[in-house]
Amino acid sequence: MDNKVRESVNRFYAAAAHEPIASLCCAAKYPEETISHIPKSVLEVSYGCGSPVTMAGISAGETVVDLGSGGGIDCFIAARSVGRTGRVIGIDMTDKMIGIANEAASDVAGNLGYDVVEFKKGFLEEIFLENGTADLVTSNCVINLSADKKAVFKEIYRVLKPTGRFCISDVVSDRELPEKIYNDKQLWGECLAGALREEQFIGAAREAGFYGLLIVSRSLYRELEGIRFYSITLNGYKFQKESVPAYSGQYAIYNGPFQSVSDDDGQLYEAGIPVEISSETAEKLNRPPYSGLFTVIDAEGGPQKSSQPTPGKCC
């Protein structure tokens, strides 16, 4: 099945690169100022369903890898954000898409005044990059096109730096798809037949080791035979755990607004009640997506001085 899906998706996007498909184009709306430096040849083969690159909070100097980069739109947007000290790598399996992107690259470099983008042919399921290459992996309406989503998330985890992150827009369905839809090649190409249910999609990311999984946008993409397909944008974070957690008297206090929350490891935090945490967890809670939700304090910061019950000890 895997190779058959790849072959038919590849044929679909080779044709969609050759002759742009207006009905598939431009579902993602980009503010004019983010795309003003990008040639029309790229914009008319923009087949994304979200805007992960504009939502990822990219900093200057970062290395961004965009999977299924197509004509290159998201890479060119990212190029502006990473600046001249950054790097953007677009990966796609379809020669014609890579061709459009490469042809536009020199115009974009001329418009920006620097050249930080490269496009390479490759597969999502076997990314040719070394371990720990990227600060950020993005992908826009692509993972649904893979028959092996678990392998894709495993690869994303591998190529990210130890505290890297992903921001991915993709299509999910509100229920299991019938065989008739799943076996329809045209619907694979249109980003419908390969859609997982939202919890399966998030589950594949979690299984690969990501934490802090957060949906940052969700909107209706299409409806077909009573099935609703949503475009979601999901953030996820890599954080490699130490095998033995070290404690140095740090505590986390959950700030609310809920009465309590539990983390990905099942640790419960009640609002206002200090919980002793390892230095690794302290570092994690001070970073997105948790920063602001907790106050992390050391022993001198005072949980013992408060009248709270004896603090719990956690991860």
Ligand SMILES: C[S@@+](CC[C@H](N)C(=O)[O-])C[C@H]1O[C@@H](n2cnc3c(N)ncnc32)[C@H](O)[C@@H]1O
């Ligand atoms: C829906 S288009 C999105 C393109 C681009 N992200 C955009 O927003 O315009 C999907 C792209 O993913 C590529 N693709 C699909 N499956 C792939 C795979 N298994 N490995 C590499 N590229 C793949 C296709 O060639 C196509 O260019």
